[in-house]
Each structure stands twice: as C-alpha cells, then as structure tokens.
Amino acid sequence: DGTSGSVMLMSGATPELDQTAAYQMLVDAGFAAETISSDKRNESLIEFAENGRIGDIPLSTLNTEEARDTAYDWLVLNRGLPPRVADDEMRSAIAAHVFYGVYDHPSPDVTSAASDVLAGINNKVMVYKLMDLALDGLSLASIYFLAAIGLAITFGVMRVINMAHGEFIMMGAYTGYVIQLIVPSYTISIMLAIPAAFGVTFLAGVLMERLVIRHLYKRPLETLLATFGISIALQQIAKNIFGTQARPLTSPSWLDGAFVVNDVLAISNIRIAIFCLGLLFLGLMLYVMTRTRFGLETRAVTQNPAMAASMGINPDRINMLT
Structure with missing residues (x-):
C-alpha cells in the first residue's frame, strides 16, 4: 500500500511487497536513485584504498558496518561516488508512491463478471x-x-x-x-x-x-x-x-x-x-x-394596511409584534 509499516498480507503467504522490492521498482521506473549494496560499497572501499587508508581512515578500523558506511560517505564527498540511500529516504520515497496489483485471469468471463461487480x-x-x-x-x-x-x-x-x-x-x-x-x-x-x-x-x-x-x-x-x-x-x-x-x-x-x-x-x-x-x-x-386571529390580522396588514385598519385592526400593534 505504499508504506513500509503496513504491508498487505496474503493468506498463508509472505508480504506481497517488502521495502527492498518496492524501492527497486521505483529505481527501475526511474523514480528513485539506485541503492548502494554492501557488496558495491565494499568494492569501492577496496578500489580507493591507498597505503592502508581511505583518506584519514585506517583500513584496520573498518571492522563494522557503521565504520564502512562512514568511509564510503567520505568517498562520496571527496571522490564523487554516488551517495548511499538511507532507510528513512527509502521509506519516504516508497510512501510518496502508490503500489497496486492488476487482477488478471485467463478466463474473460471471470474478468468481465468481476468488472461488472466492481462497477x-x-x-x-x-x-x-x-x-x-x-x-x-x-x-x-x-x-x-x-x-x-x-x-x-x-x-x-x-x-x-x-x-x-x-x-x-x-x-x-x-x-x-x-x-x-x-x-x-x-x-x-x-x-x-x-x-x-x-x-x-x-x-x-x-x-x-x-x-x-x-x-x-x-x-x-x-x-x-x-x-x-x-x-x-x-x-x-x-x-x-x-x-x-x-x-x-x-x-x-x-x-x-x-x-x-x-x-x-x-x-x-x-x-x-x-x-x-x-x-x-x-x-x-x-x-x-x-x-389564529393574530395570523389573520398579520396577513390582512400585509395585503392592505389601510383596509385592515378600517376593519378595526391596529397596524401599529401588528408591526410591533412582528
């Protein structure tokens, strides 16, 4: 449904579309930047390593994923490599688009009946x-x-x-x-x-x-x-x-x-x-x-105040009460 927090489930099956697959669809459609996988990141680190260092970062310290991400970010700033896509950015991109499935059935009678019911x-x-x-x-x-x-x-x-x-x-x-x-x-x-x-x-x-x-x-x-x-x-x-x-x-x-x-x-x-x-x-x-008499007098004053006055109706009183 376009969000990573509430994916649609099928009975007895895994989620229809997880975050990685949904984002890859956006990349394939040209709506999002391509992600940098761990393998691509590590290859870039090996390629740009010089004298046991990447910039000011010793290779011996790159023993965690966070440290390797930091080193790759340095390469992004100083060597012009494509930036990584953070999880928050990935979720925002997914939330900004709508994902849907197209119902297709080999029998035209079934699809026609489904269309009629939907209509x-x-x-x-x-x-x-x-x-x-x-x-x-x-x-x-x-x-x-x-x-x-x-x-x-x-x-x-x-x-x-x-x-x-x-x-x-x-x-x-x-x-x-x-x-x-x-x-x-x-x-x-x-x-x-x-x-x-x-x-x-x-x-x-x-x-x-x-x-x-x-x-x-x-x-x-x-x-x-x-x-x-x-x-x-x-x-x-x-x-x-x-x-x-x-x-x-x-x-x-x-x-x-x-x-x-x-x-x-x-x-x-x-x-x-x-x-x-x-x-x-x-x-x-x-x-x-x-x-009521008041209603009769009101209608009489409305139609002809002078005639109503000649019949004993007080137009001033009617005007005051209305």
Whole structure:
C-alpha cells in the first residue's frame, strides 16, 4: 500500500511487497536513485584504498558496518561516488508512491463478471455519496430557513429590510451561551436557552420598532440606513462584552454521534435535531398564520394596511409584534 509499516498480507503467504522490492521498482521506473549494496560499497572501499587508508581512515578500523558506511560517505564527498540511500529516504520515497496489483485471469468471463461487480459497487457508493450530500444540504437549508422566517415576515408586514436581522440571531446565540455559563447541565441549559433566545430577541425587536422603525415607515432608504447602523452598534456591543474570539455553545451528549446507514452515508444527530426543529417552527408558523386571529390580522396588514385598519385592526400593534 505504499508504506513500509503496513504491508498487505496474503493468506498463508509472505508480504506481497517488502521495502527492498518496492524501492527497486521505483529505481527501475526511474523514480528513485539506485541503492548502494554492501557488496558495491565494499568494492569501492577496496578500489580507493591507498597505503592502508581511505583518506584519514585506517583500513584496520573498518571492522563494522557503521565504520564502512562512514568511509564510503567520505568517498562520496571527496571522490564523487554516488551517495548511499538511507532507510528513512527509502521509506519516504516508497510512501510518496502508490503500489497496486492488476487482477488478471485467463478466463474473460471471470474478468468481465468481476468488472461488472466492481462497477455496481462504485455506482452504489456514488449514490450513497449523493444522498449524504443531499442530507447535509437539507440540514443546512433548515438553518437558513430558521434565519429567513423572521426576515420574510418583517419585510412582508412592515415593508422594512432589517439589516440588523443577523445581529438579532447573534443575540439569540449569545443568550444561549450565557445560560450555558450559568446552568452547568447542557440538557437543561439548551431547554432554557431556546425560549430565552426567543424572548430576548423579541424584546429587542419591539424596542427597535418602537424607538426607530415606527418613525421611518414608508421611507425605505432611511430604514435601511437606520437598521444598518443598529447592526454595526450591536456588533460592537457584542465585541465589547464577549470579545472577538468565538464562544463555544456545547450541545448535550445525546446529540453527539451520528445516524450511520453504512460506511458512506451518515448524518450527525445535531443536524437531524436542527432539521426537526426547522419542521417544528414551520408547522408552528403555518398554524399561527392560518389558524389564529393574530395570523389573520398579520396577513390582512400585509395585503392592505389601510383596509385592515378600517376593519378595526391596529397596524401599529401588528408591526410591533412582528
């Protein structure tokens, strides 16, 4: 498999390819320098020995492999002989290449059947990969859906493009972070954080509508600039309070892990929870908008504020609550 530390084994046989054989394949293919065997090294030492010495090294000291390697290295530096290939260099060269075997069988029927099976496996893997990507995209779309619900309702009812909508989402996230600092249990903290985040952002939205937005109705450019300024202000306030580093919001242990279908297809539990939460809020929004008086009044103000006001609906109240 290209590494000397984990060679592939065949049942009842020696390793398919050892380090020496693998490196020799690289040499034969021109991908690596030729190794200097012990015999070649010794022949070079004998050839360049003069007066019982090789350079400053007496021949009498060359009684170990290490000493002979040192003497040969001297010849490399001073006589221009090809350098030795160290084991580390050999392993690095092997690891940088891929070794594989080609399955060949004398019967074309067997090879054709094997090719068909392999093609079927590859097709199944591709289908599962596409399903995995689709599920990831669906869970990510759920996050964007949760963020877009409020923006769509705000624009539909008040005709205001809220440039601070992202900062309101940030406020909800920091609310969860603060609650998690106070409540050590991740399960209890997330149960408290969800309604608390809605409450904090609702109050902030009401405050912004009462103090700023209601004075700028039917002036889209001014509302755009005003909400943009509020966005910058909220960002700076968050930086001053929490700093510029990312703050962790840890999910409960029961949301760890993933739902694994096979080795290719898996979706994390947290993404499943987000998708289910998105469906829950979608159903809740549809129920409120179609089955409650508040939803009826909201749709009336969205379609025709003047006519809704003539029917006894208070558009200012609807604008404030949405």
